[in-house]
Amino acid sequence: MTRRLLIVEDDPGLQSQMRWCFSEELDITVASDRDSALAALRRTEPDVVTLDLGLPPDPGGATEGFGLLEEILRLSPMTKVIVVTGREDKENAVKAIGMGASDFYQKPLDAEILTFVVHRAFRLAELERENQDLSSQRNGTNIKGIVAASPQMLAICRTLEKVAPTDVTTLITGETGTGKELLARAIHDLSQRGRKPFAAINCAAIPENLLESELFGFEKGSFTGATHSKKGKIESANGGTLFLDEIGDMPMALQAKLLRFLQERLVDRVGSVQPIPVDVRVVCATHRDVRHLIETGEFREDLYYRISEITLDVPAVRDREGDALVVAQSLLKSLGKDMDRPNLVFTEDAINAITGYAWPGNVREMINKIKRATIMATGKRVTAEDLELPSKAPANNMQLNLRQVRECAERQAIIQALRSCNNNMAGASRLLGITRPTLYNLTDKYNIETSTEAPNA
Numbered sequence: 001m002t003r004r005l006l007i008v009e010d011d012p013g014l015q016s017q018m019r020w021c022f023s024e025e026l027d028i029t030v031a032s033d034r035d036s037a038l039a040a041l042r043r044t045e046p047d048v049v050t051l052d053l054g055l056p057p058d059p060g061g062a063t064e065g066f067g068l069l070e071e072i073l074r075l076s077p078m079t080k081v082i083v084v085t086g087r088e089d090k091e092n093a094v095k096a097i098g099m100g101a102s103d104f105y106q107k108p109l110d111a112e113i114l115t116f117v118v119h120r121a122f123r124l125a126e127l128e129r130e131n132q133d134l135s136s137q138r139n140g141t142n143i144k145g146i147v148a149a150s151p152q153m154l155a156i157c158r159t160l161e162k163v164a165p166t167d168v169t170t171l172i173t174g175e176t177g178t179g180k181e182l183l184a185r186a187i188h189d190l191s192q193r194g195r196k197p198f199a200a201i202n203c204a205a206i207p208e209n210l211l212e213s214e215l216f217g218f219e220k221g222s223f224t225g226a227t228h229s230k231k232g233k234i235e236s237a238n239g240g241t242l243f244l245d246e247i248g249d250m251p252m253a254l255q256a257k258l259l260r261f262l263q264e265r266l267v268d269r270v271g272s273v274q275p276i277p278v279d280v281r282v283v284c285a286t287h288r289d290v291r292h293l294i295e296t297g298e299f300r301e302d303l304y305y306r307i308s309e310i311t312l313d314v315p316a317v318r319d320r321e322g323d324a325l326v327v328a329q330s331l332l333k334s335l336g337k338d339m340d341r342p343n344l345v346f347t348e349d350a351i352n353a354i355t356g357y358a359w360p361g362n363v364r365e366m367i368n369k370i371k372r373a374t375i376m377a378t379g380k381r382v383t384a385e386d387l388e389l390p391s392k393a394p395a396n397n398m399q400l401n402l403r404q405v406r407e408c409a410e411r412q413a414i415i416q417a418l419r420s421c422n423n424n425m426a427g428a429s430r431l432l433g434i435t436r437p438t439l440y441n442l443t444d445k446y447n448i449e450t451s452t453e454a455p456n457a
């Protein structure tokens with residue numbers, strides 16, 4: 001795709017110099033005032049605009065430039081505007097950035113630096129567009145709440161859609177946070193039982209001595225404190241679906257009772273001799289390797305066959321091709337909306353970090369990291385640092401642009417020269433190859449201490 005640049009500059013000499021800087025690779029339009037710039041913006045829809053703030057009728061000031069900046073950003077908020085200011089016009093440059101300009105460039109014109117700044121703005125515009133495209137990409141599945149685009153997850157979703165309308169007992173396996181409970185709910189929602197109860201119980205979270213009465217219920221007086229009869233989870237799911245999470249952690253003694261229920265569909269409340277018929281569909285999940293549990297004698301083989309009429313093995317996020325970014329984009333959108341920070345986008349380093357990270361906690365970990373980043377992000381951009389993910393670029397390379405890199409290097413060189421001359425201005429200016437007045441200007445600009453004490457680093 002051709003990169004389109006709009007140059008807004010009233011000085012014909014600078015117009016042709018700027019044209020000359022880029023003419024080879026860009027599609028360039030030049031405008032010399034506000035009206036022609038807006039007309040060109042509408043006509044060519046440039047991704048990047050360089051905007052001289054000093055435009056007629058106020059070429060010596062910046063009012064016309066600021067007015068135009070505002071209008072450009074209102075008409076086309078995704079356009080990257082680089083304001084061009086006079087040599088010492090830092091104040092207006094900073095103001096323009098505050099208004100939404102993406103960068104600034106101080107005259108005099110330096111072809112190399114200007115090219116760098118403009119290309120950087122194009123790259124940013126392209127990344128933002130890619131980001132938007134990705135987040136608007138159709139989710140590959142129609143199952144509510146599940147975001148997936150990888151062939152691995154789409155295959156799981158297709159199987160789920162076939163399994164849901166049947167009453168088969170389903171075992172969902174997968175690492176923590178991969179979405180097992182979400183899939184169990186989807187099975188329920190897509191079945192004829194969807195309007196009936198969905199009762200979930202986490203077998204690992206309830207102490208062994210309470211799990212039986214939680215699951216099967218109890219009769220009044222069946223144990224100390226049983227002052228009334230109570231239905232268990234199985235009965236409360238009657239007509240609907242019972243979800244047994246972390247089934248791999250179910251104690252052996254209860255496994256036998258559960259097996260009996262699965263075979264006969266009769267519930268024996270604790271303390272009762274009267275079995276109660278219950279109509280439930282059972283879905284189980286575990287992050288543990290049940291076959292290994294069978295080998296070590298921790299899980300009944302006959303129960304395993306009963307609960308795994310169909311098994312769904314949910315892959316870890318790192319094993320789903322392309323899903324990490326698609327899920328992350330979707331989460332950024334929904335969490336951003338919930339937290340009143342819509343329109344957040346990932347920076348390139350965040351995208352690299354998301355795709356390069358192993359996500360041991362899977363989607364749950366992703367939710368936590370994106371929630372944090374939604375709070376921490378400055379402006380619209382979410383970085384790898386906001387996500388607390390390792391960034392590929394070392395931290396000291398994360399400067400805003402070449403101008404900042406240059407200023408930082410300039411400041412360091414001046415400090416070093418002053419140090420080596422014991423803060424003698426004449427000696428330092430000789431070392432730096434500049435005049436004394438220039439050195440004074442620079443020490444003022446960078447706020448460098450020039451007293452006889454050592455300068456601040």
Ligand SMILES: Nc1ncnc2c1ncn2[C@@H]1O[C@H](COP(=O)(O)OP(=O)(O)OP(=O)(O)O)[C@@H](O)[C@H]1O
Pocket residue numbers: 145146147148174175176177178179180181182183245285287327363364367
């Ligand atoms: N594909 C997905 N798209 C969107 N959200 C997802 C997806 N998978 C999981 N989630 C979300 O991630 C979180 C964790 O999912 P869930 O509780 O279903 O995982 P789990 O495998 O049951 O975890 P655990 O084994 O720790 O119980 C939930 O908030 C869920 O909504």
